[in-house]
Amino acid sequence: MPAKQTYKFSIPHLRILDQDGKVNKKLDPGLSDEVLITLYRRMVLAREADQRMLRLQRQGRLGTFSPSTGQEAAACGPALAMEESDWLVPAFRELGALLMRGVPLHRVLLFWGGFEEGNIFPGVERTLPIAVIVASQIPHAAGVAYTMKYRREPSAVLCFFGDGATSEGDFHEGLNFASVWKAPVVFICQNNQWAISTPLERQMNSETVAQKAVAYGIPGIRVDGNDPLAMYAATHEALERARAGEGPTLIEALTYRLMMHTTADDPSKYRSDEEVQAWKDRDPLRRMRRLLDSRKLWSDTEEEALLAQVKVQIDGEVKIYEQGVRAKPDVLFDHVWAERYPEIEEQRAAFLARQQGGETHG
Numbered sequence: 001m002p003a004k005q006t007y008k009f010s011i012p013h014l015r016i017l018d019q020d021g022k023v024n025k026k027l028d029p030g031l032s033d034e035v036l037i038t039l040y041r042r043m044v045l046a047r048e049a050d051q052r053m054l055r056l057q058r059q060g061r062l063g064t065f066s067p068s069t070g071q072e073a074a075a076c077g078p079a080l081a082m083e084e085s086d087w088l089v090p091a092f093r094e095l096g097a098l099l100m101r102g103v104p105l106h107r108v109l110l111f112w113g114g115f116e117e118g119n120i121f122p123g124v125e126r127t128l129p130i131a132v133i134v135a136s137q138i139p140h141a142a143g144v145a146y147t148m149k150y151r152r153e154p155s156a157v158l159c160f161f162g163d164g165a166t167s168e169g170d171f172h173e174g175l176n177f178a179s180v181w182k183a184p185v186v187f188i189c190q191n192n193q194w195a196i197s198t199p200l201e202r203q204m205n206s207e208t209v210a211q212k213a214v215a216y217g218i219p220g221i222r223v224d225g226n227d228p229l230a231m232y233a234a235t236h237e238a239l240e241r242a243r244a245g246e247g248p249t250l251i252e253a254l255t256y257r258l259m260m261h262t263t264a265d266d267p268s269k270y271r272s273d274e275e276v277q278a279w280k281d282r283d284p285l286r287r288m289r290r291l292l293d294s295r296k297l298w299s300d301t302e303e304e305a306l307l308a309q310v311k312v313q314i315d316g317e318v319k320i321y322e323q324g325v326r327a328k329p330d331v332l333f334d335h336v337w338a339e340r341y342p343e344i345e346e347q348r349a350a351f352l353a354r355q356q357g358g359e360t361h362g
């Protein structure tokens with residue numbers, strides 16, 4: 001049908017640090033040597049923590065968790081752009097962002113160990129708990145951002161989710177609400193190509209995630225998610241815009257999960273070795289190391305020292321996790337309601353009685 005074209009769009013694609021560690025000078029965000037080194041250190045910490053967590057899980061010392069190996073740039077770059085007074089609203093694959101924020105690793109271990117204490121991050125209160133319910137955190141982020149605006153606080157919210165989350169109603173409601181109210185929130189979709197065993201092309205029919213921003217009248221940008229500098233720069237700009245009252249942004253980070261979805265699946269059942277290898281070649285840690293090498297900021301000796309230091313740090317955190325927690329068997333009943341409720345207390349008593357081999361009902 002011949003009709004007048006009313007709307008055209010294009011989606012910018014940002015990359016600053018290429019795979020060989022070369023920086024596009026025109027786009028260089030100009031981070032100091034010290035900051036670049038800190039960023040690399042945190043990315044290495046996240047990677048090493050992931051590997052340790054996998055071993056703990058296999059030894060029965062940690063519950064199922066979702067590894068973030070391969071996605072460190074997409075999590076750490078944005079976190080670097082945050083102010084302390086901003087809010088972090090994570091999904092479940094942003095270990096690097098939590099560590100950048102100063103969340104102690106033992107809190108994350110507590111979470112994946114199944115303890116409520118893993119939802120509390122003392123000292124970094126403006127960090128919401130890990131959200132396993134896919135996309136549930138997106139309306140929360142929009143609500144927190146609206147509150148910042150309502151209270152006239154100059155703080156913004158950084159909200160993470162995966163490509164699969166964009167198929168949930170919560171994604172659309174959250175983006176619509178944030179857009180209509182010009183809430184100061186930056187939405188980051190870690191498009192790691194898979195939602196468990198569902199590949200992206202079975203998840204959506206759009207060419208990019210970023211173009212979904214067009215429907216909500218907000219800026220959308222696709223970023224090389226294995227490029228920490230591009231992730232930092234795109235997020236920094238979006239956060240500034242949010243804090244200036246110009247509303248939300250959708251950032252699509254193109255990345256890849258190099259390990260299993262969680263410790264409960266075998267990815268070789270649904271994706272090819274060639275595909276995984278192609279993404280291993282784009283490893284964000286290797287890229288960052290090449291940048292540091294090219295600026296003579298790093299050496300093999302420093303790498304060895306870092307790995308040794310990170311090991312000691314992780315050992316200490318595992319110790320706090322394992323020694324500090326003794327689960328009360330009835331902890332489950334503590335968190336049903338904010339206040340104690342008679343019916344739940346009856347159930348608690350029955351449960352405890354059964355545990356002690358006493359009288360039970362039914």
Ligand SMILES: Cc1ncc(C[n+]2csc(CCOP(=O)(O)OP(=O)(O)O)c2C)c(N)n1
Nearest residue numbers: 093132133134162163164165192194195196
């Ligand atoms: C509402 C809801 N539905 C289903 C699940 C089970 N589930 C956990 S993760 C996941 C896939 C998420 O994929 P994506 O959003 O791409 O994130 P990724 O795991 O790739 O980081 C599913 C279906 C869930 N946790 N919550």
Ligand SMILES: [Mg+2]
Nearest residue numbers: 162163194195
């Ligand atoms: Mg995914």
